[in-house]
Amino acid sequence: MYQHYLLLLLFLGVFSSGLSASTQLIYPQPAQESDSDYPQVLLAKALQTAGLDYQFIPSQDPIVQSRALRQLEANDGIDVVWTMTSIEREKHLLPVRIPIFKGLYGWRLLMIKPASQTKLNQIDTVSALATIPLLQGQGWPDTYVLQANGLRVSGTPQTQDLFDMLLRDRGIAFPRSILEIWTEQENYQSDLVVEKQLALFYPTAMYFFFRPTDTKLAAGIESGLKQMLANGEFDRLFTAYHQQAIDKARLFERKVLPLWNPLLPQLTPLEQERYWYRP
Known part of the structure; x- marks a missing residue:
């Protein structure tokens, strides 16, 4: 730093x-x-x-x-x-x-309580993930993406409130980008951990x-x-x-669940390989 x-x-x-x-x-x-x-x-x-x-x-x-x-x-x-x-x-x-x-903000890992890992070990598809209540910011673009893919999402506009909700079991997992989640996990020590098996991905x-x-x-x-x-x-x-x-994300070792992004404009240069990170 x-x-x-x-x-x-x-x-x-x-x-x-x-x-x-x-x-x-x-x-x-x-x-x-x-x-x-x-x-x-x-x-x-x-x-x-x-x-x-x-x-x-x-x-x-x-x-x-x-x-x-x-x-x-x-x-x-x-x-x-x-x-x-x-x-x-x-x-x-x-x-x-x-x-x-x-595009790294489209690569998402799940912040969870340690006890939730066992439940998430059984998840290997987007439809299976839809059985898990997720937390995300109210009005955030990411929330619309998750909902458009049939996922269960609730939350409030403030990030800190979402972590409080996770600690109070108001949701099972809080998807965060790989650029955010490590610093945030350090702030919560053993109360919250990064889920070990899954990664979400949507182009953004x-x-x-x-x-x-x-x-x-x-x-x-x-x-x-x-x-x-x-x-x-x-x-x-x-x-x-x-x-x-x-x-730290070890994306190549995780089960990647691809999501559709309905907010992505048509002129997004997805064909330019050098513009994007690929695991």
């Missing part, structure tokens, strides 16, 4: 020093301190690679994602947001269609989003990211931040 912090300081320093006359590019300061700074580092490097002259700075106060998206669309103090794509979001905002996490992409009028900026970021993919810098950063979580 300290290495990642130094990377962020390095890239932000490149874009904040001596650029007082440059156009500001304001991103939402994460609402949770535990959020990775990977998107900021990646975006700053893409700006540098594309030769774009912007002062890349966080918002003055932390902003939750739903509010950040509203402010971006309204041109109200936010110039870029990274978030999951959906048909609705692409109607109102301009995506750079390069999945910055290579997290993009950088801009206002529809910011076509030149979006095109520049796309150019920078493509150059980074070509010269290996994208994969270097991706590996530095995420390889440990990927290794």
